[in-house]
Amino acid sequence: MKTRESVLTFSQIITLVDTLARFHLKGEAQQYLLGYFWWILEPLLYVAVFYIVFEKLLQNRQPDFLYFLMVGKLTFIWFSKSINQAANSLDGSKGLMAQLNLRKEIPPLAVIQQGFYRQFVVFGFLLIFLVFNGYAVNAAWWWLIPLILVQALLTIGVGLLAALLVCVRLDFRLLIQLATVFLLFMSGVFWDLNAITDERLRHWLMVLNPLATLIDAYRQVLMLGASPNVGKLGWVLAETLLLLFLALFAYHHLQFWVARKVVSR
Amino acid sequence: MTALVALEAVCMRFVTKSNPEYPVFGGINLSISAGERIALIGRNGSGKSTLLRVMARIFAPSAGNVHWAPGVSVSMLSLGLGFRPDLTGRDNALLSCLLLGLSRKEAKASVERIAAFCEIGAFFDEPVRTYSVGMRARLGFGSALMNRSQVILIDETLSVGDTFFREKAREALEKELTEERAMVLVTHGEQQVKRLCRRAVLLEGGTMMADGDPGEVLAQYAALSASQA
Known part of the structure; x- marks a missing residue:
């Protein structure tokens, strides 16, 4: 008889994460009348709400505010939704963990992968929308590849750590929700970070919040056709890799602890 | 015969609100070899499911050692x-x-x-x-x-479905349980123990009270239940 280690190989983990993500999206879409259309509709409704409040009610002076807001909000939602869902993923896999020696990274990674699939469609829509509204495709758009890659890695690092924190105490679930709302206000989603005149303050805001740098970089590329600040992007990459290392180190050492914590909860 | 899984003085403690060192069981010594079919019996809360999870590498024991033969796979059905x-x-x-x-x-x-x-x-x-x-x-x-694992751990899974299905499930399981594989079955069903298992282990009071012939261990369990009823 063919024997198997209970630990999955790397390629099996990738297959499992991807299948869990795709099946979850399929199951989710089947619950709603508008199905997969919600992938686009939900973020656009968020943009619409912010647009009405800031442009129509508060008479915002930001030029091209709709496009400015779309770039910021659509990239922010990818991060915030993935983090909040990943935070609950380990606790939500109690049944599976009670039955199976499963790598504990798999549930949060599957949730984050779902976000990648949704965001792939959202980015496609955003680019087409920008082109139809006069923003020309140019060489700077190649920067989207590293930008998306860095944001994806950042989402994985933060998502993995968020899931662990919720294992420690369920209270972190609420704190993480609050933190993403705080980030919404601190990342320049509906206001321009470059409007901060205090250069030192702006510098530290971007250093401490990699998402702010990323959103600003997306706008540089998509709206101004310019390359982002490579130095700042390098700093974000360094922070991201540090977070990823911390997350993977923690998961490596806490596999059994997570199972006991979640199953006995 | 080489053991597929061997537990040496395995102990498990859980953290509860009232007791940070709540003992589930302790001093468990158990060896599982290829071809064995072991029934794990005991009252609710005696730690049967937890013991399966230790064997399946889901939980690490609080103390003691678990040895898995090289390359052996163990999982819950x-x-x-x-x-x-x-x-x-x-x-x-x-x-x-x-x-x-x-x-x-x-x-x-x-x-x-x-x-x-x-x-x-x-x-x-x-x-x-x-x-x-x-x-x-x-x-x-x-x-x-x-499930292609060599050691299959079953936690009352066979008690579902109608009579026809239970019989079909039992037959299918019998077919799967070749001499190269081993099974540990947690159950309260006396008939299942007698029909499927060749050895029984009784968990009681956080220790392994009996290990041996299913008929004898079941009788011991019945006497224990009667004395504490």
């Missing part, structure tokens, strides 16, 4: 592993196979075997939320049978 009610039986079966460690190619091939075992016809391609309890049990057991 679980009904409806990772099942989602919104997905079809086919999708859930595929997912279950991947969770059990099969490659995508193996999983796809196994799905057809699961469909044949379940005998639920066209419902196999319908969402599981539309299934009856019996149909879910069939799909769950059919998927669980794709």
Whole structure:
């Protein structure tokens, strides 16, 4: 008889994460009348709400505010939704963990992968929308590849750590929700970070919040056709890799602890 | 005979609100060899499921050692592993196979075997939320049978479904349990112990009270239950 280690190989983990993500999206879409259309509709409704409040009610002076807001909000939602869902993923896999020696990274990674699939469609829509509204495709758009890659890695690092924190105490679930709302206000989603005149303050805001740098970089590329600040992007990459290392180190050492914590909860 | 799994002085403690060192069991010495069929019996809360999870590498013991023979795979036979009610039986079966460690190619091939075992016809391609309890049990057991582990741990899984299905499940399991494999079965069913197992272990008061012939251990369990009723 063919024997198997209970630990999955790397390629099996990738297959499992991807299948869990795709099946979850399929199951989710089947619950709603508008199905997969919600992938686009939900973020656009968020943009619409912010647009009405800031442009129509508060008479915002930001030029091209709709496009400015779309770039910021659509990239922010990818991060915030993935983090909040990943935070609950380990606790939500109690049944599976009670039955199976499963790598504990798999549930949060599957949730984050779902976000990648949704965001792939959202980015496609955003680019087409920008082109139809006069923003020309140019060489700077190649920067989207590293930008998306860095944001994806950042989402994985933060998502993995968020899931662990919720294992420690369920209270972190609420704190993480609050933190993403705080980030919404601190990342320049509906206001321009470059409007901060205090250069030192702006510098530290971007250093401490990699998402702010990323959103600003997306706008540089998509709206101004310019390359982002490579130095700042390098700093974000360094922070991201540090977070990823911390997350993977923690998961490596806490596999059994997570199972006991979640199953006995 | 070399043990597939060997537990040496295994102890398990849980943290509870009233007791940070709540003892579940301690000093468990148990060796499981190929071909063995062991019934793990004991009252509710005696730590049977926890002991299975230690053997399945889900929990690390608080003290003591567990030795697994090189390359040996140990896992729980679980009904409806990772099942989602919104997905079809086919999708859930595929997912279950991947969770059990099969490659995508193996999983796809196994799905057809699961469909044949379940005998639920066209419902196999319908969402599981539309299934009856019996149909879910069939799909769950059919998927669980794709577990290729050498040591199979069963936690009262065989007590589901109607009489006909239970008999079919028992026969299918008998067929799967070759002499190269071992089984540990947690159950309260006396008949299941007698029909499926050649050895029984009684967990009581946080220790292994008896280990031996199923008939004798069951009698000891019955006497214990009667004395404490």
